[in-house]
Amino acid sequence: MIEDYILIRKIKSGDTEAWEKLVNKYYNQIFSFCVRRCLGDRVLAADLTQDIFLKVIENIDKYKFRGKFFNYLFTITVNVCNNYYNKKKFTKFELDERVLNLGSETIMTNLITQENINQIQIALNTLPDIQREALILKYYNDLKVKDIAKITGTSVPTSQSRINQGLKKLRKLLDREEFVNE
Structure with a gap:
């Protein structure tokens, strides 16, 4: 420091x-x-x-x-x-290019995977900043809860609570019909 x-x-x-x-x-x-x-x-x-x-x-x-x-x-x-x-946002051209470059057996798997990633990102973006930040640090940056607490200037229980609350909200969001059927 x-x-x-x-x-x-x-x-x-x-x-x-x-x-x-x-x-x-x-x-x-x-x-x-x-x-x-x-x-x-x-x-x-x-x-x-x-x-x-x-x-x-x-x-x-x-x-x-x-x-x-x-x-x-x-x-x-x-x-x-x-x-x-x-x-x-993916343009039609980008999507067409991805499809042309994929083997026929993996097209559907890759499209489903990309759709799931997009849905998670959309849901993640709707979370409050403190929960989104905690989840990104935990799952995208592989940080431990005690390190997240140090980075965010909070206690370990508060950081753990933000992670747990964020995960619960993500589960609820991803189970909603508009995410499931998009």
Whole structure:
């Protein structure tokens, strides 16, 4: 935390080497999160990771030293990923291309899998931010509850409660007719 504070102070004063150190310190964690969030699409994850660090550098002068920089960085990361998926809609051309590239036996399986992923994403996006964030950190980033508590600045029981409540809401949402029949 102190190391981040020093690096950010240097970055704010124009030190490009400090920026490089900060990026190197967090790049792998952010990229790994994006890979999981992008369902293994490493090219998309690299693009999103670049967008995340661009947002950080564009807003670094506004950053206030409240809490851990890692929390600030992960908040931007979650928002960039969610914004991408909220805006991304498959065009007919993209869907046709996917179908043409699939073997005939796996077409239906892949379409069903993609539909399930889309339904989960839609349902996840309807959750309150604190529950959505806890679930993403737990299931997309494979963090333990105690680590989620540290990142979010809450207690372990509160983090566990957010995860459990979020899972219950997801189950209810995914059982609703509009999700089942879409």
